[in-house]
Amino acid sequence: MNLDQGQVLHVVGYPEHRPLVWEIARIAYERGAAYVEVTFDDPRVRRERVRSAQEDTLDWSPPWTLALLDYLIENGGAQIAIGGDPEPQLMNGLDPARLAKARPRAARARFLQAQGDRKIAWTIIACPTDGWAETVFGEPDVDRLWDAVALAARLDEPDPVAAWRERVDSLRERATMLDERGFDAVRFRGPGTELLVGLMQSAHWLTGEVETTSGRKHLSNMPTEEVFTTPDRRRTEGVVRSTAPLALHGHIIHGLEVSFAGGQVREVRADDGGGELVRELIATDAGAARLGEVALVDGTSRVARTGIVFVNTLFDENAACHIALGQGTLEAVPDGETLADAALDALGFNDSVVHTDFMIGGPNVEVDGIERGGAEVPLLRGDEWQLS
Amino acid sequence: MNLDQGQVLHVVGYPEHRPLVWEIARIAYERGAAYVEVTFDDPRVRRERVRSAQEDTLDWSPPWTLALLDYLIENGGAQIAIGGDPEPQLMNGLDPARLAKARPRAARARFLQAQGDRKIAWTIIACPTDGWAETVFGEPDVDRLWDAVALAARLDEPDPVAAWRERVDSLRERATMLDERGFDAVRFRGPGTELLVGLMQSAHWLTGEVETTSGRKHLSNMPTEEVFTTPDRRRTEGVVRSTAPLALHGHIIHGLEVSFAGGQVREVRADDGGGELVRELIATDAGAARLGEVALVDGTSRVARTGIVFVNTLFDENAACHIALGQGTLEAVPDGETLADAALDALGFNDSVVHTDFMIGGPNVEVDGIERGGAEVPLLRGDEWQLS
Numbered sequence: 185m186n187l188d189q190g191q192v193l194h195v196v197g198y199p200e201h202r203p204l205v206w207e208i209a210r211i212a213y214e215r216g217a218a219y220v221e222v223t224f225d226d227p228r229v230r231r232e233r234v235r236s237a238q239e240d241t242l243d244w245s246p247p248w249t250l251a252l253l254d255y256l257i258e259n260g261g262a263q264i265a266i267g268g269d270p271e272p273q274l275m276n277g278l279d280p281a282r283l284a285k286a287r288p289r290a291a292r293a294r295f296l297q298a299q300g301d302r303k304i305a306w307t308i309i310a311c312p313t314d315g316w317a318e319t320v321f322g323e324p325d326v327d328r329l330w331d332a333v334a335l336a337a338r339l340d341e342p343d344p345v346a347a348w349r350e351r352v353d354s355l356r357e358r359a360t361m362l363d364e365r366g367f368d369a370v371r372f373r374g375p376g377t378e379l380l381v382g383l384m385q386s387a388h389w390l391t392g393e394v395e396t397t398s399g400r401k402h403l404s405n406m407p408t409e410e411v412f413t414t415p416d417r418r419r420t421e422g423v424v425r426s427t428a429p430l431a432l433h434g435h436i437i438h439g440l441e442v443s444f445a446g447g448q449v450r451e452v453r454a455d456d457g458g459g460e461l462v463r464e465l466i467a468t469d470a471g472a473a474r475l476g477e478v479a480l481v482d483g484t485s486r487v488a489r490t491g492i493v494f495v496n497t498l499f500d501e502n503a504a505c506h507i508a509l510g511q512g513t514l515e516a517v518p519d520g521e522t523l524a525d526a527a528l529d530a531l532g533f534n535d536s537v538v539h540t541d542f543m544i545g546g547p548n549v550e551v552d553g554i555e556r557g558g559a560e561v562p563l564l565r566g567d568e569w570q571l572s
Numbered sequence: 573m574n575l576d577q578g579q580v581l582h583v584v585g586y587p588e589h590r591p592l593v594w595e596i597a598r599i600a601y602e603r604g605a606a607y608v609e610v611t612f613d614d615p616r617v618r619r620e621r622v623r624s625a626q627e628d629t630l631d632w633s634p635p636w637t638l639a640l641l642d643y644l645i646e647n648g649g650a651q652i653a654i655g656g657d658p659e660p661q662l663m664n665g666l667d668p669a670r671l672a673k674a675r676p677r678a679a680r681a682r683f684l685q686a687q688g689d690r691k692i693a694w695t696i697i698a699c700p701t702d703g704w705a706e707t708v709f710g711e712p713d714v715d716r717l718w719d720a721v722a723l724a725a726r727l728d729e730p731d732p733v734a735a736w737r738e739r740v741d742s743l744r745e746r747a748t749m750l751d752e753r754g755f756d757a758v759r760f761r762g763p764g765t766e767l768l769v770g771l772m773q774s775a776h777w778l779t780g781e782v783e784t785t786s787g788r789k790h791l792s793n794m795p796t797e798e799v800f801t802t803p804d805r806r807r808t809e810g811v812v813r814s815t816a817p818l819a820l821h822g823h824i825i826h827g828l829e830v831s832f833a834g835g836q837v838r839e840v841r842a843d844d845g846g847g848e849l850v851r852e853l854i855a856t857d858a859g860a861a862r863l864g865e866v867a868l869v870d871g872t873s874r875v876a877r878t879g880i881v882f883v884n885t886l887f888d889e890n891a892a893c894h895i896a897l898g899q900g901t902l903e904a905v906p907d908g909e910t911l912a913d914a915a916l917d918a919l920g921f922n923d924s925v926v927h928t929d930f931m932i933g934g935p936n937v938e939v940d941g942i943e944r945g946g947a948e949v950p951l952l953r954g955d956e957w958q959l960s
Contacts (some may be wrong), residue, residue, distance in 0.1 A: 199587040199612060213624035219634060220621065224587060224612040228667045233608065236601035246580075246607060251639035508804045511635075 185262050187308055189216030190238035191221040195257060196223045197266035200313040210266060221252065227434060234278050234286045235475030242306050244289035254290060257298045260398045262305040267498050269317035276432025283433050284464035292537045300514025301521045302394060305402045310498050319436065319495045334408045336499060352393050352403065358480075359411045361571050365561065367553035370478055371422065372505065374549030375496050376441060381478045381507065382419020384532045389413045394515065407487055412479030414512035418447040420475050422506070428493050428500045428543035435461055436495055440542060449473040449509070467511060470538030477508035481545060483567030490501045492544040505545025505564065510538035550551045573695055573792045577604030582644060584611045584933050588701040596652060615822060622666050622674045633676035641679060645686045649787045650693040655886050658703035661682055663822025671821050672852035680925045684782050688902025689909045690782060698886050707824070707883045724795045724875045724887060740781050740791065747799045748870075748960050753949065755941035756871035758866055760812065760893065761938030764829060766768035769866045769895065770807020772920045777801045777906040779909065782903065797890040800867035802900035803850045804920030806835040812895070815890045816881050816931035823882055827932060837897070854897060855880055859924030865896035869933060871955030885929050893933025893952065899927035913932050920921040 186192060193212045195206055209220045256263060275283055298304045310332055314324035321328060334340060339345035372379045392408030395401045427439035437458030443451040449466050452459045467472040487503040494500050512534040514520040551564035562570040577579060581600045585593055597608045644651060652718035663671055686692045700721055709716060722728060729735035760767045780796030783789045800877035825846030831839040837854050840847045854861040873892040882888050900922040902908040933939065939952035950958040
């Protein structure tokens with residue numbers, strides 16, 4: 185987070201994450217944080233809400249939640265969000281429409297806007313829990329999951345911070361190479377996948393390192409192994425098969441297949457009713473059925489090298505190429521935060537209150553950059569980076 | 573809480589209270605609550621704050637905390653605060669001045685004001701935890717503590733709600749009798765205690781039942797066994813010895829003795845440095861060194877009948893007569909919420925951001941009402957109610 189003296193830090197986690205939250209609070213106060221606000225998200229309270237609350241209140245954003253966000257935005261605050269859902273299957277059996285609706289829509293939109301405007305320093309991390317370990321290993325072996333998380337986070341390096349600086353530098357080199365090539369599209373080809381993602385002409389490729397408008401750099405994910413950009417929301421075509429399960433709204437979705445035409449999702453299939461959840465997701469707003477991100481990850485990813493499917497987007501998306509339905513990344517658009525909505529819209533930028541990544545890469549998926557003239561340039565083969 | 577459809581409910585508890593919070597959320601949503609906001613208070617995060625945060629930030633009230641309070645006040649919201657500190661000794665060894673300062677002063681004042689104005693429906697309950705049970709029994713026998721709490725809360729009655737209605741009716745009769753007698757003062761006499769608490773001339777005696785300005789009745793404590801009033805802050809004289817340990821700011825204070833003159837605390841003594849904590853408390857503001865409450869409890873109290881010292885103010889104050897340093901109770905003053913501060917001040921009403929009860933009654937403490945002419949009327953003898 186590269187926390188500065190006098191910053192307010194908002195930490196969002198599950199109650200099961202308390203020991204990590206204590207350490208974060210300790211370090212933050214020792215570094216001079218003005219205040220550490222902790223929100224413990226309790227999915228069982230949310231489940232009661234999804235079950236029984238009045239329909240028209242489900243997407244309400246409490247004014248105090250907005251007040252916190254506004255404070256962080258106006259005062260250059262920081263937010264650490266901790267994943268690692270202790271009960272990833274808790275929402276099974278609930279009405280998918282109510283489940284998808286039960287999120288604070290205005291607060292979510294305001295946060296995504298603040299991310300795009302680089303007004304908030306933010307990062308997503310994850311903390312092992314019994315429930316997450318059980319999802320991954322079939323038994324609550326939280327120590328084994330900690331080992332995997334530590335490896336993925338380069339905590340085995342003599343100087344993990346230096347190791348991350350080095351890794352992010354090499355990712356930034358990739359992003360620069362991709363920018364220099366100025367590809368028109370990226371194509372994914374593999375079992376069940378034949379997908380062309382049209383890129384936005386002016387957009388840059390990015391790494392997980394973000395610099396806020398106030399000039400402080402931070403990593404937006406830990407771990408982070410991707411280079412990514414925001415595609416043209418009108419130009420995705422074809423079909424794609426997900427290569428890892430997707431944890432969504434308290435469900436785990438297997439066997440996801442999505443087809444696109446004219447940039448828009450046309451068909452969704454998944455095992456065991458998971459398709460219904462994704463259909464509810466893409467019905468959230470117009471942008472939820474279009475792409476906001478395409479990301480490339482190779483086999484040198486520490487997450488990929490663990491060989492583990494974490495059933496957690498933060499980790500799985502850093503093990504494999506992925507795309508995201510919903511909100512685009514404004515940082516990828518030159519001077520994006522100064523452009524009016526209409527100008528962004530004309531560029532093909534996608535706007536939504538959702539942003540849901542799912543994994544489409546792996547050793548059997550070939551990835552090519554397509555030049556404006558049609559030439560195909562290999563980017564990934566057998567999970568190995570090709571461009572130099 | 574007598575929760576109404578469309579109300580927003582704020583629940584404040586420790587993470588250890590989650591199972592109770594889930595039940596509260598379930599029932600609230602089933603009764604049509606618009607939203608249930610849950611704040612999990614994490615004392616270990618607060619400890620980091622007390623230890624290391626910049627001195628001038630310690631009493632800061634986050635704007636989002638104020639926004640939540642304002643919403644509850646403006647929209648007739650409700651708050652359930654759950655006690656039962658899982659680590660009551662956690663703050664041992666911290667600087668008492670920083671510990672006393674590390675509370676959101678403006679938010680606390682606004683909440684006390686809202687209570688006095690009867691704008692919020694609020695109640696304090698407690699939920700057993702291992703740590704609380706260990707404090708009470710010397711071992712984490714949480715089942716035994718649940719049994720005691722259930723007994724104190726009349727959950728053994730065939731119809732606990734009816735039992736509480738009956739009990740509160742009988743307490744209200746006592747309050748009416750006391751009002752009719754119009755005592756000038758209450759005197760406590762016992763080992764180490766010779767205390768005269770001068771009453772406010774116009775003030776009423778109250779029970780734990782509160783009616784909000786919007787007309788909804790609720791119990792402000794569960795359990796509640798007291799009748800109480802707000803004394804004249806200028807007219808407490810003498811010395812008092814606490815008859816139960818006091819849990820304050822993460823410490824447990826034993827052997828507390830306080831002397832008063834002209835309504836103000838003059839001397840504080842307690843075992844093991846506890847006096848320092850109370851001195852920091854009364855230094856909070858001018859009203860913190862004067863009384864805001866005097867309460868009478870007899871031996872028919874269910875809490876008293878458990879025979880257990882709960883080391884928890886909610887329970888212990890409902891087992892014995894008590895007084896409180898700090899904020900007075902505006903509900904006790906006729907048309908109190910319409911009076912200007914100067915008028916309240918002239919009546920002897922006490923204003924503070926703190927309100928800390930401590931127990932001064934018991935079988936060996938005689939309590940008398942003192943009439944304006946000087947006549948002494950027995951109120952309690954051997955914990956038995958005398959007035960009829």
